[in-house]
Amino acid sequence: MRFRLCCFLLAAGFTALAMPYPAPQAPSSMQFRDVTQAAGLHFIHNTGAFGKKYLPETLGPGCAFIDFDNDGWQDILLLNGKDWPGHRGRASTLALYRNNRDGTFTDVTRAAGLAIEMYGLGAAVGDFDNDGYDDIFVTALGQSRLFRNSGKGAFVEVTKAAGLAGVEEFSTSAAWVDFDKDGRLDLVVANYVQWTPETDLFCTLDGAAKSYCTPESYKGVSARLWRNRGDGTFVDVTRKAGLYDPTSKSLGVAVLDFDQDGWPDLLLANDTQPNKLYHNTRNGTFSEQGVLAGVAFSEDGVARAGMGVDAADFDRSGFPSILITNFSNQMISLYHNEGNGLFVDEAPRSEAGRASLLTLGFGCFFFDYDLDGWLDIYVANGHIEREIERVQKRVTYAQPAHLFRNLGKGQFSEITAQLGPAFAARRVARGAAYADIDNDGDLDVLVMTNGGPAVLFRNDGGSNHSLRVRLSGARSNRDGIGAVVKVIAGGETQSRMMRSGSSYLSQSELVLTFGLAQRTKADTMEVLWPSGQVDRLSNIAAGQTIIVTEGSSQISARPFQKK
Numbered sequence: 001m002r003f004r005l006c007c008f009l010l011a012a013g014f015t016a017l018a019m020p021y022p023a024p025q026a027p028s029s030m031q032f033r034d035v036t037q038a039a040g041l042h043f044i045h046n047t048g049a050f051g052k053k054y055l056p057e058t059l060g061p062g063c064a065f066i067d068f069d070n071d072g073w074q075d076i077l078l079l080n081g082k083d084w085p086g087h088r089g090r091a092s093t094l095a096l097y098r099n100n101r102d103g104t105f106t107d108v109t110r111a112a113g114l115a116i117e118m119y120g121l122g123a124a125v126g127d128f129d130n131d132g133y134d135d136i137f138v139t140a141l142g143q144s145r146l147f148r149n150s151g152k153g154a155f156v157e158v159t160k161a162a163g164l165a166g167v168e169e170f171s172t173s174a175a176w177v178d179f180d181k182d183g184r185l186d187l188v189v190a191n192y193v194q195w196t197p198e199t200d201l202f203c204t205l206d207g208a209a210k211s212y213c214t215p216e217s218y219k220g221v222s223a224r225l226w227r228n229r230g231d232g233t234f235v236d237v238t239r240k241a242g243l244y245d246p247t248s249k250s251l252g253v254a255v256l257d258f259d260q261d262g263w264p265d266l267l268l269a270n271d272t273q274p275n276k277l278y279h280n281t282r283n284g285t286f287s288e289q290g291v292l293a294g295v296a297f298s299e300d301g302v303a304r305a306g307m308g309v310d311a312a313d314f315d316r317s318g319f320p321s322i323l324i325t326n327f328s329n330q331m332i333s334l335y336h337n338e339g340n341g342l343f344v345d346e347a348p349r350s351e352a353g354r355a356s357l358l359t360l361g362f363g364c365f366f367f368d369y370d371l372d373g374w375l376d377i378y379v380a381n382g383h384i385e386r387e388i389e390r391v392q393k394r395v396t397y398a399q400p401a402h403l404f405r406n407l408g409k410g411q412f413s414e415i416t417a418q419l420g421p422a423f424a425a426r427r428v429a430r431g432a433a434y435a436d437i438d439n440d441g442d443l444d445v446l447v448m449t450n451g452g453p454a455v456l457f458r459n460d461g462g463s464n465h466s467l468r469v470r471l472s473g474a475r476s477n478r479d480g481i482g483a484v485v486k487v488i489a490g491g492e493t494q495s496r497m498m499r500s501g502s503s504y505l506s507q508s509e510l511v512l513t514f515g516l517a518q519r520t521k522a523d524t525m526e527v528l529w530p531s532g533q534v535d536r537l538s539n540i541a542a543g544q545t546i547i548v549t550e551g552s553s554q555i556s557a558r559p560f561q562k563k
Contacts, residue, residue: 031423033457034455036455038104039437039456041078041097045060045450047450055200055218056141057451058384060121061120061505062505062507063448063506064076065437073101073439075099076437079505080094080120081120093118094116111154112154118140122171124173127479128148128184128187135147145157146159146162164226170194172505173505174189176479177481177500177501180284181263186226186227186228188225188255190223191221191223192250194218200213201217215271222244240285241284242286248276249271250271250276252324253266253267253502254309254322255482257497269306269308277296293342298333304324308324308503309323310323310365315410317339323377325356327360331353331356332361350411352377356402359381360399361379363378364378365377365508367508370462371466372515373517374408374515378404380401383428427452429449430448433506440561441465441466448506465520468511468514469548470511473550474549476529480498482498482499483497483529484528485512488524489514496512524538527550531550537555
């Protein structure tokens with residue numbers, strides 16, 4: 001409580017830093033158009049709120065893209081809360097929308113076996129049994145759940161059979177990761193704080209009315225790591241792997257190989273606690289190096305209110321840097337990977353930092369929105385207090401998103417307002433993810449709002465070329481999660497890791513998109529699989545999605561749809 005209230009009162013001192021900066025013009029024809037209604041997405045998130053201001057009501061929801069029927073088109077999963085006991089209103093469940101391949105989606109939740117009530121928060125997508133169909137793990141307040149894809153258009157809940165039942169926590173983001181490189185996807189689950197309706201505390205901003213408590217009011221909870229045994233079951237190896245830390249209050253999780261040693265590391269974004277960076281020691285354990293690496297605190301030594309997180313090589317250095325969204329008056333964190341095990345927060349010297357000072361960020365990701373070959377930054381914003389303007393005049397409850405265009409040389413410029421009025425509108429946003437929903441080669445954006453609708457934005461008007469890559473593992477896990485793909489075009493190298501998780505409570509598509517600007521082909525492509533297998537291709541035409549199978553010289557390809 002003390003932490004965030006003092007931040008509220010500091011607002012006036014930062015006003016000058018938050019002023020907008022001149023931005024270069026984005027391609028004039030590009031727009032993110034709101035196609036939610038036209039696409040048939042009719043969804044309203046249920047927080048369950050009835051006046052008691054329970055802590056979980058402020059956090060959700062997340063979302064995920066998943067091609068659950070393997071038709072090559074991305075489908076949509078939306079997370080939902082539910083009513084609190086004794087305050088029954090409307091039934092609310094998860095929602096699964098099948099892509100009809102014509103710009104519309106059909107609600108197939110019930111037919112898919114997902115019409116289940118739970119206080120859902122986040123989701124991670126991955127093929128944990130390597131049968132060729134992606135499965136879903138849903139995080140929740142209480143019992144999180146694992147849904148196995150039957151391959152017949154439906155899911156079967158296997159939480160108990162998988163050994164995941166009986167662990168009831170306040171779970172937030174999750175990610176699939178093959179941390180021991182045995183070819184099977186393991187599961188890392190972030191947890192927030194120790195909270196139940198019975199232990200809810202009274203917090204206030206004005207000394208009278210109840211407000212939502214900050215996480216400082218509650219004890220933390222360790223994240224969990226579940227190792228995949230390969231027989232459909234999982235075992236909790238949190239302590240054995242060195243991840244047990246009951247002081248953590250984690251909201252975001254990202255997988256990255258920060259030192260490029262070929263083994264996946266883990267980053268946990270913590271709220272009012274130091275962020276944690278777990279280095280994979282290659283023997284089934286991790287070593288926590290957040291403080292040593294420089295990502296635990298702000299530059300002035302403060303543990304910020306970390307929400308969402310992503311990691312990517314945005315400057316083509318060959319090393320992934322880290323993006324973390326924080327509370328208002330803290331600006332985002334943009335930790336640049338120096339390549340020697342150390343990170344430096346470039347946000348205070350970047351427009352991305354200065355422009356985000358007064359916003360409260362949740363979902364975030366690096367993606368190449370204009371396909372120029374440089375990764376841009378998207379941040380979904382929204383406050384947790386409806387009455388925040390009574391305390392801080394320049395901070396609003398609903399807030400516009402940020403889209404920072406990558407100008408190269410570590411520079412970013414905000415161009416949100418140039419991409420259409422709907423895209424720049426104020427929302428109480430939470431989870432966010434990206435995918436190419438219409439198979440035209442560019443990336444579209446899905447945003448969730450707290451207590452409000454899902455919003456789907458279609459990327460229109462661009463003229464740059466791209467190449468999209470799907471992976472099919474053989475010795476590695478089927479999705480190729482953890483594989484690094486490098487593309488060289490015109491002498492310029494881009495690299496991406498296939499990853500589950502990241503953003504906030506959300507999952508973007510398991511397809512990699514490489515913007516090629518006006519180039520019509522990639523000269524070479526290299527896939528470094530978790531197994532150690534290296535596959536190389538050359539002279540790959542733009543304008544298509546290719547599927548690379550581990551250890552095979554053959555690829556399959558599907559041309560993009562016409563825009």
